[in-house]
Amino acid sequence: MRSRGSDWKTKWEQELDATLPELRADVREHPIPASHKRPALRRTREDGPRYALLALAAVLLLMLCFTPVLRELLQEAPAEGEKGTLIALHINPSVAFAADSEGKVVQLLALNADADVILSHAGFAEEVIGLPLTEAVVRYTDLAARLGYLDPNTQGDAVCLRVCEGASLHAESAAAELEDYFCRLGARIAVAEEKLSRTDFSALIGTESGEDLLLAPVGTAVLFGERALSTLTEQELQAYYESTVLCREVKETLSARLHSRMEQFSAHAEALLHVTELSGRVLAHPDNPGIFIKNYWYLAEESDPAEYTPSFASLMTEMEHALADYAKTYGREIASVGDLLSLTEESVRWSVENLLSLLEDFSDALLLEHADELLTCLESIGEDTEQIRALLTPPTTAEEFLGKHALALQMSFDTREESGREAYNTEREPLGQKEYLAFLDAVKAEYGSLADYWKTQNP
Amino acid sequence: MLSDVQEGSDEAFEALYREARNAVFSFLYSYYQNYHDAEDAMQSVFLKVKLRIGQYTPGTNGSAWLLQIAKHHALDELRARRPSVALDEAPEGFEPFEDGGIMDLMRRTLSEEEQRVVTMHVLWGWKHRQIAKALDCPTGTVTSKYKRALEKLKKAVKEVL
Known part of the structure; x- marks a missing residue:
């Protein structure tokens, strides 16, 4: 819980602090039930194989029970069965997988811009293509969780697996494998399943026919941005760049970087305050030898230290050290009163409070208006902003677009990986099958079905 | 904790x-x-x-x-x-709570749902998406409620000041 931002929020917290009473004695003294006390739990990976075996058993049972039915279904659609399987996985990064008749992934297709962040990650597509569909789906989901698209610590969420009609058993196994993954992860995330007709699936993935995907060159990952590029004029390209790359990836990255550097901004403001205070002391010191110009920088250049009194010499040395520390920490020198004034002005304009207030409602318009200043702000604490700066200028050619798009995706990946690390690495107990099923039952009781639950979570 | x-x-x-x-x-x-x-x-x-x-x-x-x-x-x-x-x-x-204080202004100017959204965002530090999940409504609704509430509240605070 936090308190931040403008005055009324601080005032609100102060009002509550001043009014709310201490814990009532009967609540404070009520013992914590002994049966509820337990030592801190640690996530154990030893249980992993046990859950994997349970899932395998479940899949085998499913196959034994339903194989005759599925075989019959496949016989009704032998062509699709021979061609392979098409499924789409919606986490929020939505992706379509095409697998061959043996259930090996042959192609990946990003269905939205977020999926581009995952599919464009170096080596990911190469690693996943050729894997069994079940394994590929889990790898993709795990990376999405690492990047914070899924909260592993959630009390309830859902993903959706949409399967194109005529799919083989591999698609069925993918859902079971995902559920098993969520149990191992310790996350209460349901897997909703939907079967789509070939027409609906084609509409979903935006091709003439879903089979196009299977007929496309094997071993490729097609990005959403690349597909958009092929249909846009030069003017539309710039608008698309602004709405996707600038107002999504750049905004997200900039916002995350600013948020994560608040301590540094605060320390920077303090360092400037220290220098300003010393500068003021130099000016006002009774032994200052300057006649008209008394500031530190002028004296350091023009006056003779031999003439300083011990007290003033000590102050000048202190100032020298403060400036050297500043230069060492922030990679820039304060070489004049003017430098100090402009840095201080900038630091006051973009104080921690003002930054937090801006980021709280960080609209696209605010990004476009202040991006340059915000980057300067990051530079003031020694951050390298070259890559983000390069992205602020819209591309004029398709080639340039692809280069900037790839850079933005990589930046977005790095930012998300950093911000999602803590949640992903939090120690959790794996969920037992009973516990996970109880969660699914509760969801079904409240929402009617897992699909309805997923729709509620993703309106 | x-x-x-x-x-x-x-x-x-x-x-x-x-x-x-x-x-x-x-x-x-x-x-x-x-x-x-x-x-x-x-x-x-x-x-x-x-x-x-x-x-x-x-x-x-x-x-x-x-x-x-x-x-x-x-x-x-x-x-x-x-x-x-x-x-x-x-x-x-x-x-x-004193008249004109934030709690008083919230109670007088915001609906119950708006009070909840503002509280969860400001004091709980939750994102609009998380609030939407907890209150079982679309994220867009939370965002618009929060913006509307903020406008009302800022206006009320200005009037008091």
């Missing part, structure tokens, strides 16, 4: 109360609309935290767990009393 409470630490429980009481109280206030009932409910919620701490899964979102307890407590209690005392007819009681 909840994990420490789970291990029986009274200090952790007191620290939890100090850290979370503003957020829990304001959230409950949005249901009760009066200090006396919200304060009473807050103490009950913290008692429930002690009684149910065994149900908390370490490593999961503690504030979400706490909010669920508060929400269910308020809804259950109001549901139980509704036939005899409707919310609007709640007896006038002691209101320690």
Whole structure:
């Protein structure tokens, strides 16, 4: 819980602090039930194989029970069965997988811009293509969780697996494998399943026919941005760049970087305050030898230290050290009163409070208006902003677009990986099958079905 | 912190109360609309935290767990009393918040739902998406409610100042 931002929020917290009473004695003294006390739990990976075996058993049972039915279904659609399987996985990064008749992934297709962040990650597509569909789906989901698209610590969420009609058993196994993954992860995330007709699936993935995907060159990952590029004029390209790359990836990255550097901004403001205070002391010191110009920088250049009194010499040395520390920490020198004034002005304009207030409602318009200043702000604490700066200028050619798009995706990946690390690495107990099923039952009781639950979570 | 409470630490429980009481109280206030009932409910919620701490899964979102307890407590209690005392007819009681203070302005200018959204965003630090999940409504609705509420509140604050 936090308190931040403008005055009324601080005032609100102060009002509550001043009014709310201490814990009532009967609540404070009520013992914590002994049966509820337990030592801190640690996530154990030893249980992993046990859950994997349970899932395998479940899949085998499913196959034994339903194989005759599925075989019959496949016989009704032998062509699709021979061609392979098409499924789409919606986490929020939505992706379509095409697998061959043996259930090996042959192609990946990003269905939205977020999926581009995952599919464009170096080596990911190469690693996943050729894997069994079940394994590929889990790898993709795990990376999405690492990047914070899924909260592993959630009390309830859902993903959706949409399967194109005529799919083989591999698609069925993918859902079971995902559920098993969520149990191992310790996350209460349901897997909703939907079967789509070939027409609906084609509409979903935006091709003439879903089979196009299977007929496309094997071993490729097609990005959403690349597909958009092929249909846009030069003017539309710039608008698309602004709405996707600038107002999504750049905004997200900039916002995350600013948020994560608040301590540094605060320390920077303090360092400037220290220098300003010393500068003021130099000016006002009774032994200052300057006649008209008394500031530190002028004296350091023009006056003779031999003439300083011990007290003033000590102050000048202190100032020298403060400036050297500043230069060492922030990679820039304060070489004049003017430098100090402009840095201080900038630091006051973009104080921690003002930054937090801006980021709280960080609209696209605010990004476009202040991006340059915000980057300067990051530079003031020694951050390298070259890559983000390069992205602020819209591309004029398709080639340039692809280069900037790839850079933005990589930046977005790095930012998300950093911000999602803590949640992903939090120690959790794996969920037992009973516990996970109880969660699914509760969801079904409240929402009617897992699909309805997923729709509620993703309106 | 909840994990420490789970291990029986009274200090952790007191620290939890100090850290979370503003957020829990304001959230409950949005249901009760009066200090006396919200304060009473807050103490009950913290008692429930002690009684149910065994149900908390370490490593999961503690504030979400706490909010669920508060929400269910308020809804259950109001549901139980509704036939005899409707919310609007709640007896006038002691209101320690000064006229023109933020709590007073929130109560006078915002709807209950808007109060909840503002509380959850500002005091609980939740994202609009998380609030939408907790309140079971679309994220867009939360965003628009929050913006509308903020405008009203800022206007009210200016008028008071």
